[in-house]
Structure formats: C-alpha cells, structure tokens
C-alpha cells in the first residue's frame with residue numbers, strides 16, 4: 001500500500017456563510033444571535049442560537065484575531081457551532097486554552113474542555129441561571145463555587161480540569177474517549193451529546209494555537225539524560241549523563257559504530273551538532289555546523305556502514321549529511337517529503353542496515369513510513385496514538401527493524417507490531433514526567449532500543 005505524503009494542494013479557504021458579524025460585543029446579549037434561528041423565549045443554556053446574558057471571558061475584550069478566527073471557524077466547523085462562532089466565543093475558547101497551557105497539560109485537555117463548553121453553553125459565559133443554578137462556560141452548579149468564580153473562565157476551566165484529573169488519575173484522560181471524560185466530569189443527563197462535538201473542539205483548539213506565538217521553550221538548564229535499559233523499571237538504570245544545555249536539542253546516535261548509542265546535542269541557535277562517544281565527561285568530540293538556524297536535527301545511518309550520520313529537516317525537505325561525522329567535508333543529499341509541519345522519525349524499517357527518514361503528521365496522528373523517501377512516497381501509513389502525541393522510533397524487540405511509538409503525558413507507548421503490519425499491539429511504559437523530553441537509544445549495545453528522558 002502506497003500513500004503519497006507529497007504536499008497536498010491546499011484547498012481555498014472557505015469563508016463563512018455569515019455576512020453580518022457583530023463585532024461590537026455587547027455582553028448582555030448573545031453575540032452570536034445574528035445568524036441563528038429565532039431565539040426561543042425560554043432558552044436552555046445549551047441552545048446555540050438563544051439570547052441570554054453573558055459575561056466577558058477576556059477582561060481585555062475580544063481581538064481582531066478572535067474575529068478573524070471566528071470567520072475561519074464558521075467555514076471549517078462541522079457540527080453544532082458551525083456558523084455560530086463569534087469573536088466573543090473565540091475569546092472564551094482562547095481563555096480555556098490558556099488555562100490548560102498554564103496548568104502544563106497536553107492540549108488534549110483543551111479539546112476535552114472545549115467539547116464540554118460547546119455542549120453546555122455553546123461557548124458562552126452564561127451569567128443568568130437558565131438550568132437550575134448553573135452558571136458559566138461549563139454550566140457549573142452552585143456547589144462548585146461562588147458566582148464570581150464560576151463566571152471566571154480561568155477558575156472555571158481549572159475547576160473542570162481538577163475534577164477531570166481526579167476522575168482519571170495517572171493521566172488516563174489522555175487515552176479515554178473524549179466524550180466519556182466530559183461526561184465523567186459533568187454527570188449530564190445527556191451523556192451522548194459530547195463525543196459528536198469533539199472533532200470541532202479540536203479544530204477550534206488547533207486554530208487558536210496556530211494563531212498564537214509558540215510558547216517559550218522550557219529552560220532545562222544543563223541537559224540531564226536519564227536513561228533506562230529496561231521497559232519494566234520506572235527508574236533510570238544508569239547514572240545520569242549531563243551534556244549540553246538549553247536551548248540545545250538532545251539527539252542520540254552511534255557515532256563510532258560500536259553498537260552503543262550515546263547522548264549528544266544540537267544547538268538550534270548556531271545550527272551546530274555537538275557529538276560525543278563519551279558524553280559523560282561533558283566534552284564534545286565533533287562540532288559540526290549543518291543546516292540553518294532552527295533546523296530540526298535528525299540522525300541516521302544513511303550509508304549502512306554501522307555509524308550514524310546527521311541531517312536536518314528544513315521546511316518539507318530532508319537534508320542528509322552523507323559524509324562521516326569524523327570528516328569536515330560536507331556532502332549532502334536532499335529531497336522533499338511530506339509537509340512543513342511534519343515531525344521527522346528515522347529508522348531502518350526494512351532491516352537492510354540503512355536508515356531512512358520518514359515523518360509523522362501531528363495534525364492527523366498518522367505516521368508516513370518510507371524505505372525510499374526520495375521518491376516522495378510512503379510505503380506504510382497508519383495512525384498511532386492520540387492527538388498531540390510526540391512521535392519516536394526504535395527497535396523494541398531487537399529484530400533489526402525499527403518500530404514506532406508515541407509519548408503521551410509521561411508514558412511511552414511502544415507499537416510492538418512491525419510497521420508492515422496494520423495490526424496494532426502496544427506496550428505502555430511509564431517513565432519520567434510529562435515535561436521531560438523523550439529520547440530513544442540502545443544504551444547498552446544489546447540490539448534493543450529502550451527509553452530515556454531529558455530534563
């Protein structure tokens with residue numbers, strides 16, 4: 001089966017069917033009422049077109065970006081909120097996303113929370129009691145908090161998330177069906193209403209995140225590589241290796257071909273690889289400038305000599321440095337593969353001794369695996385993990401063929417079935433904390449890759 005990961009032509013952005021946008025935000029009536037059906041006199045909180053009193057979500061009001069996103073979303077949403085987004089409702093969703101990020105949670109939590117607000121309030125911060133004594137975006141009852149608290153989107157979102165985390169300990173909300181998580185928190189009389197809105201909630205979250213500057217990178221200080229040779233232990237089996245420092249990106253490779261992978265680092269500010277066969281002494285042996293500032297580093301054995309080489313991804317292209325890392329001569333092979341935002345994964349998928357770059361599409365969660373990526377075609381493609389996963393690759397069973405996996409929260413999910421198989425078998429390996437960076441390598445040279453984290 002062959003999929004083409006070549007860049008698809010982007011469809012023309014479909015503009016919203018709404019012509020009259022109420023950009024002035026009088027907060028005492030529903031700002032989205034202009035396009036909806038005639039408001040019912042006895043509105044329920046869940047009625048998307050109903051008039052009701054609402055409170056501001058962002059104390060600073062709505063922005064021009066909120067307005068533009070509302071237009072964009074009215075063209076792209078598919079369910080309840082299609083045609084009903086307004087700058088005000090985007091501002092409310094924006095505050096929910098902010099609360100999730102400030103809490104340090106995976107964006108799946110934002111999708112869960114927005115799904116809930118779509119169903120409960122049509123993303124209106126409802127300030128009148130329409131259903132019992134419920135108030136706000138999440139229609140929280142009086143038992144949840146004061147009126148002021150429930151009408152504060154930051155407080156209300158955190159109250160929602162706190163209950164979600166208590167109902168789904170050990171980050172189980174990352175893998176449970178979204179509608180099920182919403183219902184567990186809300187205990188609604190209509191448990192089936194949530195899941196059909198989850199797709200639109202993701203579209204809303206993605207649009208808001210894409211409109212914002214990326215969050216400041218985490219400052220890890222000196223990079224502490226905490227590595228394990230075992231899938232079973234949730235503690236490192238070897239001494240922590242301190243090598244490089246933020247904002248360097250940890251990379252892993254077998255530079256000398258002895259079968260043992262060693263931590264190294266790439267400095268995106270100078271586009272320089274700092275490689276070492278003995279990183280525990282903190283000294284780099286090879287410093288190679290390659291690529292441009294903010295390139296994404298990749299590592300693989302491009303020529304099958306048993307020693308890893310380096311490369312970078314820039315835009316939708318891979319650039320492979322085909323000369324050995326011991327050489328200052330620079331030769332490059334390059335080709336396009338997939339889209340700009342795809343995340344590279346590298347492996348010897350067919351076990352012929354040569355690594356090939358492939359990629360993971362974070363928008364869909366699909367891996368596009370290729371033994372011949374220069375052709376632009378994928379040999380295998382399949383979805384693995386949930387949205388907002390971090391992809392990685394490794395040989396989990398030591399058969400010489402690379403498998404894939406994803407990290408969600410603090411758990412490594414190893415796809416133990418071969419990439420040639422559509423059957424999905426998984427081994428979950430909890431290791432480290434959510435904020436840690438995952439790394440994969442054969443630390444002891446036994447032919448099997450295992451997990452590690454950098455903090």
Ligand SMILES: [Ca+2]
Pocket residue numbers: 253254255256257258259260261262277
């Ligand atoms: Ca080595």
Ligand SMILES: [Ca+2]
Pocket residue numbers: 300301302303304305306307308309
């Ligand atoms: Ca090589």
Ligand SMILES: [Ca+2]
Pocket residue numbers: 347348349350351352353354355356371
């Ligand atoms: Ca190969």
Ligand SMILES: [Ca+2]
Pocket residue numbers: 229441442443444445446447448449450
């Ligand atoms: Ca190993």
